[in-house]
Amino acid sequence: MKRTKIKDILKNEESGYQVNVKGWVRSFRNNQFIAINDGSCMGNIQAVISLETDPEIVKNITTGASLSIDGTVIPSLGKGQKVEIKVDSITILGLCNTEEFPLQLKNKPSLEYLREIAHLRFRTNTFGAVFRVRHTLAYAIHKFYNDRGFVYMHTPIVTASDAEGAGEMFCVTTLPINNPPRNEDGEVNYKEDFFGRCTNLTVSGQLEAELGAMAFSEVYTFGPTFRAENSNTARHLAEFWMIEPEVAFNDIVDNMDLAEDFIKYVIAYALEHNREDIEFLATRLVDEEKQKPMNERSEMGLVEKLEFVLNNSFDRITYTEAIEVLLNSPHYKKKKFQYDVKWGIDMQSEHERYLVEKHYKKPVIVTGYPKDIKAFYMRQNDDGKTVAAMDILVPGIGELVGGSQREERLDKLTQRMNEMHIPTDEMYWYLDTRKFGTVPHAGFGLGFERLVLFVTGMTNIRDVIPFPRTPKNAEF
RNA sequence: UCUUCCUUAGCUCAGUUGGUUAGAGCAUCUGACUGUUAAUCAGAGGGUCCCCCGUUCAAGUCGGGGAGGGAGAGCCA
Numbered sequence: 001m002k003r004t005k006i007k008d009i010l011k012n013e014e015s016g017y018q019v020n021v022k023g024w025v026r027s028f029r030n031n032q033f034i035a036i037n038d039g040s041c042m043g044n045i046q047a048v049i050s051l052e053t054d055p056e057i058v059k060n061i062t063t064g065a066s067l068s069i070d071g072t073v074i075p076s077l078g079k080g081q082k083v084e085i086k087v088d089s090i091t092i093l094g095l096c097n098t099e100e101f102p103l104q105l106k107n108k109p110s111l112e113y114l115r116e117i118a119h120l121r122f123r124t125n126t127f128g129a130v131f132r133v134r135h136t137l138a139y140a141i142h143k144f145y146n147d148r149g150f151v152y153m154h155t156p157i158v159t160a161s162d163a164e165g166a167g168e169m170f171c172v173t174t175l176p177i178n179n180p181p182r183n184e185d186g187e188v189n190y191k192e193d194f195f196g197r198c199t200n201l202t203v204s205g206q207l208e209a210e211l212g213a214m215a216f217s218e219v220y221t222f223g224p225t226f227r228a229e230n231s232n233t234a235r236h237l238a239e240f241w242m243i244e245p246e247v248a249f250n251d252i253v254d255n256m257d258l259a260e261d262f263i264k265y266v267i268a269y270a271l272e273h274n275r276e277d278i279e280f281l282a283t284r285l286v287d288e289e290k291q292k293p294m295n296e297r298s299e300m301g302l303v304e305k306l307e308f309v310l311n312n313s314f315d316r317i318t319y320t321e322a323i324e325v326l327l328n329s330p331h332y333k334k335k336k337f338q339y340d341v342k343w344g345i346d347m348q349s350e351h352e353r354y355l356v357e358k359h360y361k362k363p364v365i366v367t368g369y370p371k372d373i374k375a376f377y378m379r380q381n382d383d384g385k386t387v388a389a390m391d392i393l394v395p396g397i398g399e400l401v402g403g404s405q406r407e408e409r410l411d412k413l414t415q416r417m418n419e420m421h422i423p424t425d426e427m428y429w430y431l432d433t434r435k436f437g438t439v440p441h442a443g444f445g446l447g448f449e450r451l452v453l454f455v456t457g458m459t460n461i462r463d464v465i466p467f468p469r470t471p472k473n474a475e476f
Numbered sequence: 477u478c479u480u481c482c483u484u485a486g487c488u489c490a491g492u493u494g495g496u497u498a499g500a501g502c503a504u505c506u507g508a509c510u511g512u513u514a515a516u517c518a519g520a521g522g523g524u525c526c527c528c529c530g531u532u533c534a535a536g537u538c539g540g541g542g543a544g545g546g547a548g549a550g551c552c553a
Contacts, residue, residue, distance in 0.1 A: 027513080027514075027515085029513070029514095029515045030509070030512045030513095030515060030516085031512095032511070032512070033511075033512050033515085044513095048511080048512095050510095051510055076511095077511060078511045078512065078513075079511090079512095079513080080512085080513050098503085098504065099486085099504060101486095102486070102487090104486070104487055104502075104503050104504090105514080106502060106503070107487045107501090107502055108487085108488075108502090108514085109487060109488080110488075112546070113487070113488090115545095116545095204553090225553080227551090227553085229551060229552070230477060230551090231477090231552070233547095233549080233550090233551090234546090234547080234548090235553080236551080236552070236553080240553070242553065338549085348549085348550085349548095349549075349550090350549090397553095398552090398553090399552075399553065402552085447552090447553030448553090472544095
């Protein structure tokens with residue numbers, strides 16, 4: 001018989017038909033009641049076996065074992081579920097030795113412990129929900145851009161471009177690490193390396209995406225990026241996924257509109273299609289926050305927070321206004337900021353958090369940053385001091401999006417590159433876009449895992465990517 | 477990389493002023509159980525108290541060093 005997904009049985013609530021179900025045992029009670037989960041949804045189906053079932057089989061129905069069950073869907077005789085399966089025949093597909101199985105669901109294992117058994121943690125309610133939501137968000141991202149006529153562009157993972165200077169990079173080489181070939185001056189001779197030059201894992205697909213935008217008008221990338229920074233925080237990974245749309249003919253305001261529409265679209269899509277998972281994560285969050293003192297708990301539940309974001313427009317302020325808000329804040333006057341506030345600073349997390357969590361209490365888009373704290377490719381404003389950059393700051397996460405209108409004027413761009421000591425000769429291919437039919441254009445980058453954090457209410461980024469890569473950790 | 481907290485049974489945690497044989501709940505094992513919902517009931521087994529060095533008659537407990545983890549910070553997405 002063809003397998004039926006548990007999600008479909010639970011959803012249509014009908015009874016009186018034969019099914020085959022396959023999945024893993026979540027619990028087995030009273031020698032009769034098997035709670036089976038196949039990952040298709042949060043819920044388990046209850047399969048009821050007869051007390052005359054072969055004791056050899058009953059013995060092997062243990063938490064974690066995999067089963068195939070044939071039976072009839074009937075209205076449940078007990079409370080707690082509408083339908084259940086009356087089992088006709090049962091096959092153990094894979095045994096699970098309970099003495100060795102490290103996942104004891106009844107103990108509510110900590111997230112930290114589950115991280116150590118990341119290969120098994122998908123079998124918990126929490127991680128099941130997180131990774132179903134992650135999938136839905138990824139799908140919604142492609143759907144959003146596809147529906148708007150964007151071309152999904154695959155930018156390279158291995159790159160020779162180190163121009164952006166967006167942090168430390170991982171070197172990609174096939175040279176022997178102990179004894180690499182060297183030039184006369186003692187430097188490693190990359191001419192003998194696989195690509196004939198020094199190559200790295202990409203830190204961003206933006207520059208390549210700009211090349212695509214100069215032909216397709218609107219493109220986006222969605223792929224892995226790598227940073228070899230020694231950052232040990234709940235918001236950083238060495239390997240993470242980033243979405244980077246790039247749109248020709250867009251200015252900074254179009255860019256903000258796109259980013260806001262995009263974020264709202266994917267949140268709405270997840271709320272619609274993974275309501276049950278998000279509601280479970282919401283109760284999980286409430287439980288977790290019970291450990292915290294009152295003043296550190298969230299004011300809104302997870303679902304309310306997401307709906308609030310959907311139903312309110314993001315506040316849009318300039319960097320200059322943001323600094324004024326900070327300078328006029330009671331927090332500043334009581335000298336509660338650790339870092340000084342004045343025009344020209346690169347705002348610290350404490351400043352961003354104050355703006356977004358205490359002052360505006362919703363997502364905020366900050367534009368017009370000082371040019372000296374931003375990248376070379378951002379378009380210079382007429383004031384000569386600021387650039388058309390935009391960051392979207394979100395409660396609990398900080399910077400979710402960073403983007404800008406790009407500098408499309410060749411002379412201004414090369415001048416800025418020279419000032420910042422970026423080699424224009426190596427970047428000829430990038431500058432060619434400005435030489436041959438340049439147009440105003442804009443784009444942004446959104447860290448996928450930070451989006452997943454926001455939507456799931458999880459607080460550590462290692463818990464929203466299946467196999468996190470962080471300093472000193474690449475197991476599994 | 478910095479600050480700070482933590483590390484005791486498979487998991488989550490108690491452990492008093494340094495003092496006999498280190499405890500609990502859950503999990504596991506054995507048995508019971510014809511409607512359970514984190515099933516329940518009875519019994520049993522289970523410890524390199526993170527590692528090293530030191531103080532002491534005596535260290536899970538005190539001191540120093542190291543490792544691992546959490547939270548915050550820097551950098552950023």
